[in-house]
Structures are given as structure tokens and as C-alpha cells.
Amino acid sequence: MSNSGEPKAVTTPHIVKEELIAAGKWVKLEKTTYVDPAGNTRTWETAKRTTRQTNTQADGVGIIALLKRTLHKDCVVMVKQFRPPMGCYTLEFPAGLIDEGESAEAAALRELKEETGYKGEVVGVTPVTCLDPGLSNCTTQIIMVNINGDEMENINPTQQLEFVEVILLPLDEFQTKIDQLLKKEKIVVDSKVYIFAMGMAQAFFKPRELPILKQ
Numbered sequence: 001m002s003n004s005g006e007p008k009a010v011t012t013p014h015i016v017k018e019e020l021i022a023a024g025k026w027v028k029l030e031k032t033t034y035v036d037p038a039g040n041t042r043t044w045e046t047a048k049r050t051t052r053q054t055n056t057q058a059d060g061v062g063i064i065a066l067l068k069r070t071l072h073k074d075c076v077v078m079v080k081q082f083r084p085p086m087g088c089y090t091l092e093f094p095a096g097l098i099d100e101g102e103s104a105e106a107a108a109l110r111e112l113k114e115e116t117g118y119k120g121e122v123v124g125v126t127p128v129t130c131l132d133p134g135l136s137n138c139t140t141q142i143i144m145v146n147i148n149g150d151e152m153e154n155i156n157p158t159q160q161l162e163f164v165e166v167i168l169l170p171l172d173e174f175q176t177k178i179d180q181l182l183k184k185e186k187i188v189v190d191s192k193v194y195i196f197a198m199g200m201a202q203a204f205f206k207p208r209e210l211p212i213l214k215q
């Protein structure tokens with residue numbers, strides 16, 4: 001790297017035009033023409049969902065649902081399902097697309113009920129977050145939900161989706177349990193899930209390894 005020579009022109013990068021290359025019912029491919037920070041006009045191949053609702057910036061929601069029961073460890077409610085684009089089973093947080101006129105919070109509680117049978121209460125919401133910005137404009141909001149597992153309707157929850165398996169994993173062993181599952185089965189874990197698992201391990205277990213805290 002060198003600091004010599006003419007300073008590069010600095011431009012505010014921006015989109016010039018978006019041209020449709022192909023469209024299906026759920027997904028479309030566009031050629032995006034844009035100006036890069038150096039002022040050069042370039043193109044990019046962009047995938048978009050066709051289903052994004054008006055008045056929302058997020059395509060869907062992901063739900064971090066904590067099942068809280070007396071005399072049980074708190075568990076994260078996970079779903080395992082066959083995902084055609086991956087060609088295999090995946091381990092994910094419950095998730096789904098936001099319907100027209102629906103808030104992210106309402107979508108999260110609806111999807112949680114449909115996919116797992118549990119009735120939850122929203123305790124946190126992320127901003128709109130991107131999922132794979134080098135490929136797609138797809139966005140999600142992650143909704144944190146608590147489930148009172150002692151409530152009657154959450155004792156034997158009935159899910160509405162036949163091909164979605166609900167898996168409960170204890171929060172305090174989340175990463176270890178995922179690792180065990182990955183060793184046992186041919187399954188791919190969603191990156192959001194694994195990052196959350198690593199974050200939990202760092203937050204809860206690493207500080208206790210500091211010498212000062214061991215005394």
C-alpha cells in the first residue's frame with residue numbers, strides 16, 4: 001500500500017439503475033448499476049425477494065425464543081427442517097416472512113406459534129439487519145421472545161407445520177449441544193444461531209476462567 005500519487009476522487013456511492021434479469025414467484029434477479037466510492041460506474045448481480053411488504057424494510061423475522069419452566073433449565077427453541085436451496089436439513093431459529101400490514105413483533109409471535117406451537121411474549125427487537133449483502137437485499141429483524149412453559153397452553157404445544165421438527169437446547173450448553181448434533185447428523189446450522197451460541201459461551205463461561213474470578 002502506498003500513500004504517494006494523486007489522491008483518488010471520492011464519490012458518495014449510489015445506485016444508478018436496477019434492471020430485471022429474471023423473476024420467479026418468490027425471488028428475482030436484477031442487474032444493479034451503481035457508482036463506486038472511486039466514481040467508477042459498475043454492475044452487480046443482485047437477488048431480491050418478491051414478497052417484501054410495503055411500509056416495512058424487513059423481509060422477515062427470526063425468533064430467539066427462550067422456554068422458561070420451573071425445575072428445568074432455560075431452553076432455546078430451535079427448528080430443524082429440510083431446506084431445498086441447501087439440499088439438506090438445517091438447524092435454525094424459528095423464522096418467517098412478514099405479512100402485509102403486520103409488525104415484526106406480531107409476525108414473530110405468529111411464526112413461533114405456527115412452527116413450534118408455543119405462545120410467547122416479545123422482550124426485545126433488533127433493528128433491520130442484512131442477511132447476505134454481497135448477494136441479496138434480504139433483511140430480517142431478530143425478535144427475542146420469552147415463553148412461560150408453565151402456562152397450560154405451553155405444556156403440550158401443538159405445532160401447525162408437519163415437516164418442522166422442534167428441538168429444545170439448554171441455553172447454558174447451547175454451543176456444546178449444537179456441536180453434538182452436527183457430529184451426529186448431516187445438518188447445517190444457520191450462522192445466526194452459531195454466532196449466538198458462541199456469544200453465549202463467551203458471555204457466560206469465559207469470564208469465570210479469569211484468574212481473579214477463580215479465587
Ligand SMILES: Nc1nc(=O)[nH]c2c1ncn2[C@H]1C[C@H](O)[C@@H](COP(=O)(O)OP(=O)(O)O)O1
Pocket residue numbers: 026027095096097098
Ligand atoms: N425462495 C422461496 N422459494 C419458494 O419456492 N418458496 C418460498 C421461498 N421463500 C418462501 N417461500 C414460501 C414457502 C412458504 O410456503 C411461504 C412462507 O414461508 P415462511 O414460513 O414465511 O418462511 P420460511 O419459514 O423462512 O420459509 O413462502
